Amino acid sequence: MSTVQKPVWLRLTHWLNAVAIVVLTLSGWRIYNASPFFDFSFDRDYTLGGWLGGALLWHFAAMWLLGASFAIYLLANLVGGRLWRQFLPVSPAAVVSDLVAALSGRLVHDDSGRYNAVQKLAYLGVMVLSVLAIASGLVLWKSVQFPLLRTLLGGYDNARVVHFLAMAGFVAFFAVHVVMVALVPKSLLPMIRGR
Amino acid sequence: MKTDQTPSRERADLLKEAERLIERTPRRLFLTGAVSLGGLAMLTGCSPSAEPRTERFLRAVSRWNDRVQAGLFDPTRLAPTYPESMITRPFPFNAFYKEDRVPHVDGTDYRLEVSGLVxxxxxWSLEELRALPQTSQVTRHICVEGWSAIGKWGGVRFRTFLERIGADLTASFIGFKCSDGYHTSIDMPTALHPQTLLTLTYDGEVLPPRYGFPMKLRMPTKLGYKNPKHITAIYVTNTNPGGYWEDLGYNWFGGS
Known part of the structure; x- marks a missing residue:
């Protein structure tokens, strides 16, 4: 059907990724609180797991969901050529002009199946964040077993910071993403029913 | 995510749930604990009454993670070692109790008990253990909390010790009992890893009480809680003995 903008695999992996990232973030905050390396901790009321052991159980379960769902999302995008069609090319000039247009309320949303340059950058960015989060997560989980990854990420302690920054990127993306959907509610329907 | 957005009827239900949860065993509470029940309910889309089922599921995933980690474990892959100049000073004290509760074991009448498939x-007296071939290494201790510290431990390769006691090296588990009431267990491949040491010294000195006198099993391939201190008994078995933190919910394999 030519009217289908969002195939089933895309909708499914989108929502599974969303659930996984929310669980990983909230349990990750509780894990971070056990030994904070910045000058703050997260409010316990907004963390998941109750105590460190509970948070780790959630985290090490949801990591499989993110790993599987993100792998399917990325593979399907690569194999079908969707990655190039939908997200590339993305030029800095186009990002700036679309950003200015969006902020001045002049950006058009005729076709929610085609992304503007800011969207392209944001969605590519969140893919990069996912790769970073998974790579640094592997170093934290199994630092002895992945020596190359550990070296690439600057060692165990540095991998903690990379993992944290990837989380911060996800949170920033999540916030903007949800605000955008609230501003353009018609963009939500295709992600649920495909059209 | 704000809990005060929860409708009042739902909130009343949640309060009832909370009361019921409090009456249950503390172990069951561990997934909610101080977490706002509203937040949890919104996240899971169900009330916390489904929580024991959630806990069973998460523990099943944790056992699956044990198997994945056993598969990822390369018995020849070494943890990084560091120059002595990088040793963390002072090396942090860490246990499930405060430092003033550290047990003081008398080394003269100490005997290490060995049992199971051996x-x-x-x-073993301390003198006998000190007479075995000794080695030392500077490695990073990684705590499950996320912090890490570099220390220097010396002692007997655990593989050497297991060979001396004629342990069944095809058995699955080694269990440890400690004089502070701690207990834990490890898998045989990790027990035989070249960097797994039955340590008797820290930084060239007799292992001080705060680091586990008379003996600590040191594995740079495992998280801190898998490294038992003040060991009094070692047993070889095919039945997983679990452990103090592991029974509460920490992952059993706990490897890095």
């Missing part, structure tokens, strides 16, 4: 069950 040929030789004689009890």
């Amino acid at each position: 040929a030789d069950r004689h009890r």
Whole structure:
């Protein structure tokens, strides 16, 4: 059907990724609180797991969901050529002009199946964040077993910071993403029913 | 995510749930604990009454993670070692109690108990253990909390010790009992790893009480809680003995 903008695999992996990232973030905050390396901790009321052991159980379960769902999302995008069609090319000039247009309320949303340059950058960015989060997560989980990854990420302690920054990127993306959907509610329907 | 957005009827239900949860065993509470029940309910889309089922599921995933980690474990892959100049000073004290509760074991009448699937069950004195070939290494201790510290431990390769006692090296588990009431267990491949040491010294000195006198099993391939201190008994078995933190919910394999 030519009217289908969002195939089933895309909708499914989108929502599974969303659930996984929310669980990983909230349990990750509780894990971070056990030994904070910045000058703050997260409010316990907004963390998941109750105590460190509970948070780790959630985290090490949801990591499989993110790993599987993100792998399917990325593979399907690569194999079908969707990655190039939908997200590339993305030029800095186009990002700036679309950003200015969006902020001045002049950006058009005729076709929610085609992304503007800011969207392209944001969605590519969140893919990069996912790769970073998974790579640094592997170093934290199994630092002895992945020596190359550990070296690439600057060692165990540095991998903690990379993992944290990837989380911060996800949170920033999540916030903007949800605000955008609230501003353009018609963009939500295709992600649920495909059209 | 704000809990005060929860409708009042739902909130009343949640309060009832909370009261019921409090009456249950503390172990069951561990997934909610101080977490706002509203937040949890919104996240899971169900009330916390489904929580024991959630806990069972998460523990099943944790056992699956044990198997994945056993598969990822390369018995020849070494943890990084560091120059002595990088040793963390002072090396942090860490236990499930405060430092003033550290047990003080008398080394003269100390005997290490050995049991289970072993040929030789004689009890080892510290002198006998010190007479075995000694080695030392500077490695990173990684705590499950996320912090890490570099220290220098010396002692007997655990593989050497297991061979001396005629342990069944095809058995699955080694269990440890400690004089502070701690207990834990490890897998045989990790027990035989070249960097797994039955340590008797820290930084060239006799292992001080705060670091586990008379003996600590040191594995740079495992998280801190898998490294038992003040060991009094070692047993070889095919039944997983679990452990203090592991029974509460920490992952059993706990490897890095």
